[in-house]
Amino acid sequence: MRIRVLGSSAGGGFPQWNCNCPNCDGLRQGTVRATARTQSSIAVSADGTDWLLVNASPDILQQVRENPELQPARAIRDSGIAAVLLMDAQIDHVTGLLMLRERKTPLPLLATPEVFSDISSGFPITGILSHYCGVDRQELPIDGSAVRVPSLPGLLLHTVSLSSKPPPYSPFRGNPRPGDNIGLLITHPTTGSKAFYAPGLAEVTPELIELMSGCSVVLVDGTFWTHDEMQRLGLSTKAALDMGHLPQSGPGGMIEQLDKLPAGVRKILIHINNTNPMLVEDSDERVELTAHGIEVAHDGMSIEI
Template sequence: MKVLLLGTAAGGGFPQWNCACRMCAAGLPARTQDCVAISADGTGWYLVNASPDIRAQILSAPQLAAGPGPRDTPLRGALLTDAELDHALGLTMLREGTDLQVWAPQAVSGALRTDFPVREIVSRYGDWQWHDAAGTFPVGGLSVTAFPVSDKKPKYVRSTADGPWVVAYRISDPAGGSMVYAPCLKTWPDGFDELIEDASCVILDGTFYSPDEMSGATAKGVASGAQRAMGHIPIAGPDGSLAQIARHPGKRWVYTHLNNTNPILDPDSAQYKEVLAAGAEAPPDGTVIEI
């Protein structure tokens, strides 16, 4: 199985267009918004989330280049972890794609029919097939298990439908190897240890380094409680993901969905050195992981 990190930043990307905070002004390497592509054979590829940057991400990845026919593409479909705009807006950029397959939790699929009617929009361009992401199901020669992690709804959603509204995916290759993709974790949920138990690689929510990171990072102060309410477990601290990683040695740990305020965006920072020392990493856009 091949995993291509198309984008590794949180919503808004890095640097963020309307921000002059210390990190955005530091001249560090840019990152596009969170999205990966997976393939069992290196020929057919499936997106996991579809970011607003998807066009640039596809064009920057030789693996996803169109061809050999004039309208051929190796993209076969997409899986959505949630209905957040930074994970679903890119679907509109794929509207020219015919016969794409999309998997999403039932509540997410419903929101994309009513609150943000992307399903209706793209249906005017091609015959997409939508599937419920629940339990374990096959995707392009891989086995995918959806694991509910949160009932946090996007701000734009008015629906009162039961969740899950956010899932993680465990993706396994019958030939051997598996990875877990969890870019949005509010907490370290019950059952998550079992989900990742024998996974070769875990791609994890790295939105914030600390629980009070956004306070003072911009002109508008943000309380730590409000930051946690955004639905992202911090990396550091006794309740952070780094403490959990220590209990699972021997895996490849990758942080993604990095907010523009996160100090680990600076590879020379003390915070990133701490992440590396713990056995984790935050690789750049374009990284290929072979499992």
């Protein structure tokens, strides 16, 4: 099973278009050792030809260009993207669906009923796509039952309802529902290898630790280094958990949680906000992560399990 990191940044990318924080300004000026990133998305394949796109970021066209595996060119119009799965209804995870409208057949789209409700009303992408390719809707259960994608027989999926928040435009922003945000367990049915993906995660429960402990690789929320990161920089009045993200550092933070996993589990942080100091490759924060055996995802990262 192959996983390709198409984008590793949080919403806005890195550098963010209107941000002059130390990271963004430093990258533009060439004064920090860091690499530009597009907004978070991964692609998963069992055969290297047909892919499940997990989240469709606004940067999807650039990501397809930079990852030739997604264009096998078997016909005059073709794509390796066999289906799309949404982890949530956040703008940086669903807007790219509009860029996939030039299809002759409806776009296979997997999401929970809660996500479908948000992208059918508050941000009516499914309605817009009905005037183009249309959507072949497949609802994802959150009861732990297995999900198979007809166009991707080599993958077996399980979803996990996570503690986080729906997007700001959702009427349920202040009253989250199970299914607003999910984690994804991906299993190769032949080899039994497993990967877990959760770019938005506010709480790591004992049950989640047990699930991740059985995986070869986990890619989890790396949005903020500290709880008050945005507040200290004067960029927001909200803290990390207010926005549905568990910070890496501090008591109970993501580093402490990932330390609970067995040594054989590969641990990777993804969905990294432009303000996060770990983006600087020679930073103290990066040294700390390395000491804990934690990697930082980058665009183009290829993972085979």
